[in-house]
Amino acid sequence: MTSTIPQLQIHGVNDLRLDTLPAPVCGDDDVVVQVRQCGICGSDLGFLSMGGLRGDEPTPIGHELWGLVSEAGANVSSVIPGQRVVVQPLIHDNNIGNGGSEGGFSPYLLVRGVAQSPDSLLPLPDTLPDAYGALVEPLSVAQHGANRVTAQAQDKAVIFGAGPIGLSILLVLQYRGLENIIVVDLSEARLTAARSLGAVALSANDPDLLPKLIECHGSSSFFGMPMPASSVYFEATGARSVFERIVDISGPGSRVCLTGVHKEKATLDLIMLLAKEISIISAMGYDVEFPQVIEMLQSGRFDPTVLVTHHFPLSQVTQAFEMARDSEQAIKVMIDCQA
Numbered sequence: 198m199t200s201t202i203p204q205l206q207i208h209g210v211n212d213l214r215l216d217t218l219p220a221p222v223c224g225d226d227d228v229v230v231q232v233r234q235c236g237i238c239g240s241d242l243g244f245l246s247m248g249g250l251r252g253d254e255p256t257p258i259g260h261e262l263w264g265l266v267s268e269a270g271a272n273v274s275s276v277i278p279g280q281r282v283v284v285q286p287l288i289h290d291n292n293i294g295n296g297g298s299e300g301g302f303s304p305y306l307l308v309r310g311v312a313q314s315p316d317s318l319l320p321l322p323d324t325l326p327d328a329y330g331a332l333v334e335p336l337s338v339a340q341h342g343a344n345r346v347t348a349q350a351q352d353k354a355v356i357f358g359a360g361p362i363g364l365s366i367l368l369v370l371q372y373r374g375l376e377n378i379i380v381v382d383l384s385e386a387r388l389t390a391a392r393s394l395g396a397v398a399l400s401a402n403d404p405d406l407l408p409k410l411i412e413c414h415g416s417s418s419f420f421g422m423p424m425p426a427s428s429v430y431f432e433a434t435g436a437r438s439v440f441e442r443i444v445d446i447s448g449p450g451s452r453v454c455l456t457g458v459h460k461e462k463a464t465l466d467l468i469m470l471l472a473k474e475i476s477i478i479s480a481m482g483y484d485v486e487f488p489q490v491i492e493m494l495q496s497g498r499f500d501p502t503v504l505v506t507h508h509f510p511l512s513q514v515t516q517a518f519e520m521a522r523d524s525e526q527a528i529k530v531m532i533d534c535q536a
Contacts, residue, residue: 263330
């Protein structure tokens with residue numbers, strides 16, 4: 198390892214820079230990971246538009262990653278140098294790439310407190326390809342949402358948003374045995390991707406969206422009015438109007454999982470919410486989902502790399518972020534942090 202490394206940081210609103218910083222120093226309780234791949238998350242784009250999360254300090258970003266253990270502190274016994282690992286960025290209050298002092302868009306990453314919190318690094322099983330590693334994190338977000346609403350095979354699901362998280366939710370629900378899953382989006386390219394994965398893909402602009410939901414999932418009656426019999430909805434866009442629309446069209450007793458990150462207050466008709474007995478359940482991050490997702494991937498029942506549309510070297514990370522903003526071309530943009 199050289200004495201300095203490149204580190205991607207936010208310096209202000211839409212001000213993204215690949216800075217040169219001192220290489221990480223491994224403490225007795227810590228691990229230094231040689232980052233191989235790190236995916237661009239929608240929250241990374243959100244942090245950039247906000248100007249960061251650390252006030253006047255630059256914000257290092259990147260939290261969807263895997264790599265090799267480069268160095269392990271004297272007190273660390275859970276992993277060894279050379280081992281492939283997936284980084285759980287939120288354990289031990291590290292908040293890697295989420296307002297903490299480290300970020301994954303760099304060749305080397307310091308993961309603090311592994312001796313006290315060994316679950317912050319999970320071995321990537323030998324049977325799984327390298328390309329699966331950086332996808333464990335977004336799949337864990339999807340799995341957490343499915344866990345929060347206790348999605349089961351008999352559910353009829355509608356996913357609003359066919360971005361990386363929406364399509365990850367689709368894969369997770371299919372793994373759980375759900376059928377006739379509907380995905381709604383504005384982007385025809387993303388709807389095509391959802392359709393290729395086996396979803397019923399519908400345009401959010403379709404004036405017949407409501408009757409098409411009823412056609413696919415059946416009808417439930419609400420004071421004599423026909424409403425979709427869909428039992429669970431996932432909001433994965435972060436758009437206030439979409440969340441409000443879901444609450445409006447959802448039928449009696451349905452569950453709404455809020456996974457999109459919203460920056461505006463929503464207006465809800467509480468009388469209708471009360472009368473329909475809708476459950477609104479939020480899902481942010483993950484808790485126990487990393488091991489669950491790794492087990493799912495080991496089943497071989499789906500290939501998450503279908504979500505990856507573009508690869509860039511770290512040296513071209515600013516171009517990669519521009520591509521990630523283009524919903525007509527990109528779904529998941531992956532960065533090679535060793536190039």
